[in-house]
Amino acid sequence: MPLTAEGGQARPKPLVIPQYCKGCGRCAAACPKKCIAPTGEVNPETGYVPVSIDYSKCIGCGICCSSCPEPYALHLDNVKYFWELPAQEQENVKHEKLPVAEPVADKFIPLPDTEPLMIKGTYASAIGALLAGCRHFFGYPITPSTEGAELMAKILPHIQGVFIQAVSEVATVNYMYGCGSAGRPCMTFTSSPGFSLMLEGISYMIGAEVPGVIVNVMRGGPGLGNIGPEQSDIKLVCRGLGHGNTHALALAPADPQEMLDLTMEAFRLAFKYRQPVIILGDGYLGQVTSQVKLPKHMVEPGIPAWATAGDREHRANLVTSIRLTEADLEKLNHHLNDIYA
Missing domain, CATH: 3.30.70.20 (Alpha-Beta Plaits)
Structure with missing residues (x-):
């Protein structure tokens, strides 16, 4: 039966x-x-x-x-x-009118006054990301940035977050592309050689207008160089990042307090302009310890209307860097240049 x-x-x-x-x-x-x-x-x-x-x-x-x-x-x-x-049902499906997604705004949650923390720069940046609402971290360990990733690995599983150690920096940036396309705040820590491997993916994120935060704790180069502090990647970030007509929104903190504050600001800018944001630290700033005061609020992120969030309201959205006609590609480049101006 x-x-x-x-x-x-x-x-x-x-x-x-x-x-x-x-x-x-x-x-x-x-x-x-x-x-x-x-x-x-x-x-x-x-x-x-x-x-x-x-x-x-x-x-x-x-x-x-x-x-x-x-x-x-x-x-x-x-x-x-x-x-x-x-055939007739296919036509009906093609002309089905999908609802227009409405953005879900961020919420700001007040934090109590606390004593300052005595922490190193990489920890300050990781805490800033958590307070900005980041619950997705992808990365590959590289000195001198690894401590920031280690802190995220300890905290994220306890707050319903996602920590993935990717197989490489190339995989890392592609994870970020997917997560950012879904409208979710995400980040990585890396250093100069690893940052070089991410450049193709960063160009794709710029072209597809995908937000994300990349903390580059710069070290000496070229090549393997050493793990001492150096600021030479600033030229790379500000004068041509990846292939095509690419720049990036770049923030350069001066102390651990700014590592926290500017990481929070980086997430705000990333979603405001739909672009990856690069935070430029170095081996000294990542390891130096000083007092860091927490902000007055933390962020519960919403969902932008453009996101490919997987529900019916966002089904019509498409996130891609391909522009097949010259007119569309020119329009995108003008749009990006307006952001960088």
């Missing part, structure tokens, strides 16, 4: 679309009845070996569909994708 869902209706069964199946086997491993297995034959369209389903054992639990990493390879038979709809 076929298993039925609540109300007596038979459960929908999974369907495999062979041309989208890569034969990874995740669905077979997830199936509690072991009714999914490779077909043993290569699909000539893809070069992969797709799976097949023994429907005599299938109970329609849908776990296989949830485990499939491909969005179209495996779905329940009661689901219709856009291209499977009749």
Whole structure:
């Protein structure tokens, strides 16, 4: 007797679309009845070996569909994708009017008066980010910036935050691109060699107008150099950052107090102008210790209207750096130059 869902209706069964199946086997491993297995034959369209389903054992639990990493390879038979709809229904979907997203404003939460903290510059910047509402940190350790990342790693898990140690600085900046596109405040700590690896991704963030905060605790160079303080990346940041017509909003603190204050300001500017902001410290400023007073408020960030937040209201949004026509690209460059002016 076929298993039925609540109300007596038979459960929908999974369907495999062979041309989208890569034969990874995740669905077979997830199936509690072991009714999914490779077909043993290569699909000539893809070069992969797709799976097949023994429907005599299938109970329609849908776990296989949830485990499939491909969005179209495996779905329940009661689901219709856009291209499977009749022509008239496709037209209706195309002309469906989506709601216009409204921005959710930041909230400012008062903080009690406290005694000043005696902390180093990297800690001050990390605390400033937390007070600015940053709950997403991505980074790869590099001296002399690592202490800031270590503090974020200790705190974020306790406040429902996300800390990801990426496989490289290249991965780090791409994590930031995705998080910033969703309208979420995010940051990283790095130093000069790691910052160089981020330049392509920063150019993409600038072109796509994605906010984010990058704290560059500069060290001696060129090349590996040493871990002593140096300010030579200022020329890189202010005179050409990444490929294309790119600059950046740059802030250069002078002491740990400004490391905290300007990190908070960096998040405000990043979302006001939809641009990455670079904080330029150095090996000395990152390690030096002094008194730091906390601000009078902290920020609970909202969600900007342009964000790709994943809900229906933001479904029509697109965050991309590609501009296929010269007119559109010229318009973007004029817009960016107005920000930098």
